[in-house]
Amino acid sequence: MDYNKLAELLFPDIQKTPADYEALYPPRENAEHGACITRLGPSPTGFIHLGNLYGAFVDERLAHQSKASDGTGGTFFLRIEDTDDKRYVEGAVETIINSLGFFDIKFDEGAALDGHDSGNYGPYYQSQRGPIYQAFVKELIRKGQAYPCFLTEDDLAAIRQEQEANKETTGIYGKYAEKSRNLSYEEIESNIAAGKPYVIRLKSSDTSTANPDSKVSYEDHDGVTYISIVDGIRGKVAMPANDQDVVILKANGIPTYHFAHVIDDHLMHTTHVVRGEEWLMSLPIHVELFEKLGFELPVYCHTAVLMKIDDETGNKRKLSKRKDPELSLDYYRKEGYHPKAVKEYLLTILNSNYEEWRAEHPDADIDEFQFTTDKMSSAGALFDLNKLMDISKDVLLGIPAEELAAFMLNWAQEFKPQAAPLLENQEYLSKILDLGRHDKKPRKDLIHAKQIFDFISYFYDEYFTIEERIPEQVSDEDAREILTRYLETYDHSDDQSEWFEKIRTITADLGYAVKPKDYKKHPEEYKGSVAHVSTVIRIAVMGRSQSPDVWAIQQILGEERVRSRISQLIG
RNA sequence: GGUCCUAUGGUCAAGCGGUUAAGACACCGCCCUUUCACGGCGGUAACCCGGGUUCGAUUCCCGGUAGGAUCACCA
Numbered sequence: 001m002d003y004n005k006l007a008e009l010l011f012p013d014i015q016k017t018p019a020d021y022e023a024l025y026p027p028r029e030n031a032e033h034g035a036c037i038t039r040l041g042p043s044p045t046g047f048i049h050l051g052n053l054y055g056a057f058v059d060e061r062l063a064h065q066s067k068a069s070d071g072t073g074g075t076f077f078l079r080i081e082d083t084d085d086k087r088y089v090e091g092a093v094e095t096i097i098n099s100l101g102f103f104d105i106k107f108d109e110g111a112a113l114d115g116h117d118s119g120n121y122g123p124y125y126q127s128q129r130g131p132i133y134q135a136f137v138k139e140l141i142r143k144g145q146a147y148p149c150f151l152t153e154d155d156l157a158a159i160r161q162e163q164e165a166n167k168e169t170t171g172i173y174g175k176y177a178e179k180s181r182n183l184s185y186e187e188i189e190s191n192i193a194a195g196k197p198y199v200i201r202l203k204s205s206d207t208s209t210a211n212p213d214s215k216v217s218y219e220d221h222d223g224v225t226y227i228s229i230v231d232g233i234r235g236k237v238a239m240p241a242n243d244q245d246v247v248i249l250k251a252n253g254i255p256t257y258h259f260a261h262v263i264d265d266h267l268m269h270t271t272h273v274v275r276g277e278e279w280l281m282s283l284p285i286h287v288e289l290f291e292k293l294g295f296e297l298p299v300y301c302h303t304a305v306l307m308k309i310d311d312e313t314g315n316k317r318k319l320s321k322r323k324d325p326e327l328s329l330d331y332y333r334k335e336g337y338h339p340k341a342v343k344e345y346l347l348t349i350l351n352s353n354y355e356e357w358r359a360e361h362p363d364a365d366i367d368e369f370q371f372t373t374d375k376m377s378s379a380g381a382l383f384d385l386n387k388l389m390d391i392s393k394d395v396l397l398g399i400p401a402e403e404l405a406a407f408m409l410n411w412a413q414e415f416k417p418q419a420a421p422l423l424e425n426q427e428y429l430s431k432i433l434d435l436g437r438h439d440k441k442p443r444k445d446l447i448h449a450k451q452i453f454d455f456i457s458y459f460y461d462e463y464f465t466i467e468e469r470i471p472e473q474v475s476d477e478d479a480r481e482i483l484t485r486y487l488e489t490y491d492h493s494d495d496q497s498e499w500f501e502k503i504r505t506i507t508a509d510l511g512y513a514v515k516p517k518d519y520k521k522h523p524e525e526y527k528g529s530v531a532h533v534s535t536v537i538r539i540a541v542m543g544r545s546q547s548p549d550v551w552a553i554q555q556i557l558g559e560e561r562v563r564s565r566i567s568q569l570i571g
Numbered sequence: 572g573g574u575c576c577u578a579u580g581g582u583c584a585a586g587c588g589g590u591u592a593a594g595a596c597a598c599c600g601c602c603c604u605u606u607c608a609c610g611g612c613g614g615u616a617a618c619c620c621g622g623g624u625u626c627g628a629u630u631c632c633c634g635g636u637a638g639g640a641u642c643a644c645c646a
Binding site: 041042043045081082083084149153156164167168169170171197199234237238239240244246247249250251252254256257260261276277278279280281282283302304305348349352353355356359377384386387389390391393436439440441442443444445500503504507514516529530531532533534535537538544545546547548549550 | 572573574575576577582583584585594595596597604605606607608609610639640641642643644645646
């Protein structure tokens with residue numbers, strides 16, 4: 001078989017050679033000097049989830065934390081993996097860039113919002129890289145390492161059926177590949193002339209001696225060749241070498257993921273490939289491809305899958321986009337989690353030593369943390385909403401009230417538009433949000449926008465309702481008496497101690513204990529304590545028994561509102 | 572089913588041959604407090620099972636078990 005002739009038959013229009021592309025995309029300066037080049041390669045399905053963010057975060061940190069010896073940083077680029085035309089969703093690229101941007105993850109290069117790619121290694125849409133892939137496929141054909149295959153779907157199904165019946169591994173390999181591998185030039189030519197569709201398959205073979213500089217080690221176990229590489233996260237991983245004649249070019253001339261990945265990450269000089277664990281099993285294919293093509297293997301970092309406990313079965317399982325709303329990045333935006341909190345949480349499950357670092361550097365910027373892949377867990381982490389909330393409390397405490405107020409408004413405008421006009425009074429909102437945050441023991445009860453709004457809703461008449469009943473220690477008559485006297489003696493200009501002194505007076509006059517301890521010790525001597533009296537006032541003014549300091553709240557509410565709420569209750 | 576990954580309290584996790592087996596979240600109790608929250612103190616709770624190797628295994632090896640991943644002209 002004359003492979004050169006075959007290559008020309010298959011790709012008559014492809015003139016450029018791999019060497020041409022190597023020249024077109026020379027090595028990157030910063031990578032040559034030790035910086036990391038990473039990439040995010042999403043398929044444009046329009047759905048961007050927590051897993052994407054998780055991976056993107058690793059990519060971003062790796063690139064931007066690395067420094068070349070000449071001082072320049074690494075590069076993080078966006079490549080759209082749209083080799084499957086069925087999956088493309090309009091506006092998906094915008095969604096990806098905006099969603100990640102919300103979490104402060106920015107690309108240095110690649111596909112961009114305005115549709116104009118930036119960078120010297122494009123195009124960054126795989127669908128536009130057809131000729132590049134084909135040039136490399138043509139080269140493989142020329143070397144007899146790939147071949148056209150005319151098997152139809154029915155043929156494939158029949159083979160699969162036979163293999164399943166025989167309990168053999170499915171796929172095109174060994175004897176199942178022979179027929180297609182051994183097609184003569186004439187047969188191929190007439191098939192093509194007849195317009196039969198075909199794919200290009202890799203002619204799988206032993207690569208153990210193909211590349212002397214290889215990072216791959218080969219070992220034989222019971223006659224099977226095993227490859228092993230060092231994964232950035234998992235360390236050594238070993239598995240049987242590939243023996244499948246996988247398709248590298250689909251009938252439509254577009255490559256499969258496997259081939260596109262190898263060509264792109266080589267030509268774009270990616271140093272670290274961060275991807276989900278679900279790719280681990282196809283690693284042997286990629287290794288064979290890298291070896292055959294003579295490319296240097298990137299460092300693979302296979303991240304663990306995010307899990308959750310299934311409500312029905314009680315088992316751990318992969319987060320699913322259909323069943324788990326918290327997987328969607330939109331969920332966090334809707335709930336109004338601050339991006340910093342989500343990032344902070346992600347980092348705690350990403351790097352086991354992060355929490356420790358944070359404890360030592362409570363005020364440091366998150367980017368100062370030295371992120372390392374070897375501190376990443378290789379087991380699937382369970383997503384813990386509780387923990388996120390806890391972390392969020394701390395993060396929010398570090399954000400100035402004014403900034404938080406603006407954040408709240410933004411959130412409301414998008415997700416709670418009927419309340420947004422109320423929040424436009426940013427000065428009022430800021431005061432509310434700042435309540436109790438500057439004491440020696442600051443309050444930590446702000447978690448996310450939705451919860452915060454609920455928490456502070458009584459500051460707005462439109463949302464004020466009496467939500468709780470008065471404590472059982474207090475009779476209805478006493479409650480009325482407490483409120484009446486409170487209103488009579490109320491002076492908005494009282495300072496906190498003057499104000500509280502009046503409450504003590506009412507408390508004592510009505511037969512309640514001024515010190516809660518007294519009531520606790522001698523419950524028979526009192527109707528209740530000052531705590532119960534305070535609660536009555538609290539419920540009248542705030543509608544609930546849980547809130548920050550009453551006096552401080554009243555100062556913000558203003559005298560008029562305080563008086564009218566109480567008189568309304570007295571009737 | 573084949574292959575691969577993983578296995579420490581309810582959850583996330585330190586540990587890398589000898590430890591009273593850290594810490595965080597959640598939970599419970601007490602204290603502080605005009606409520607709640609915050610904070611402080613304390614508490615319940617863990618090395619999947621069976622074989623080896625070893626003076627000694629949570630740690631190393633081999634089996635099992637369990638969970639997960641993957642087996643496309645999808646990524």
